Amino acid sequence: MANEKKPTVIKKYANRRLYDTGTSTYVTLEDLAAMVKRGEDFVVCDAKSGEDITRPVLTQIIFEQEGKDGQSLLPIAFLRQLIRFYGDSMQMLVPSYLEFSIDKLTKEQQKFRDQFSSALPAGPFTEPTRQAFQAMEEQARKNMAVFRQALTMFNPFGLPAETVSNAAVSSVDGHEASAVPSKEAGDVAELKRQLDELNKRIDNLSKD
Secondary structure, three states: OOOOOOOEEEEEOOOOOEEEOOOOEEEOHHHHHHHHHOOOOEEEEEOOOOOEOHHHHHHHHHHHHHOOOOOOOOOHHHHHHHHHHOOOOOHHHHHHHHHHHHHHHHHHHHHHHHHHHHHHHHOOOOHHHHHHHHHHHHHHHHHHHHHHHHHHHHOOOOOOHHHHHHHHHHHHHOOOOOOOOHHHHHHHHHHHHHHHHHHHHHHHHHHO
């Protein structure tokens, strides 16, 4: 791991110009987008303060790509739902879910390409094309199911959700109160409520 290649440092100056320290040349956002597509890793730093501004720069690249005709990837319904998550109690879980989903899609992309390649010669509305879309929807449902399983690992006791929930109820009712302290029971109930809410929003996203 000692010889692992480090990310290229891109410096951004006050005049908004971007400087690639790897090639000693000025680059544009289009150049950075091409680097991402080639799988080249980089970080963007403010030339004056040294602050890491990779996230806002990548976001700016997405903004510009979305503004091009025929390049849009993000549906309006998705963007609206994403905005609703800002400041919401579920905000901390959204990045993990999105990263998980895009990772699964990346790993399965060749299979989807093959399915579309076999479908397109027969026309865009034929049965093979419909089957290809169904395969993508099925994969998305599987992704959600796996992610939901992963969410159950967030309970503070490492117990199955049903066991924790029952223990919390017993504690609240005054029976077997020693199983879970009242404060912890309340925390578990709140966590379960938040997970249920996230599951409902995931279902809404899949319907959209």
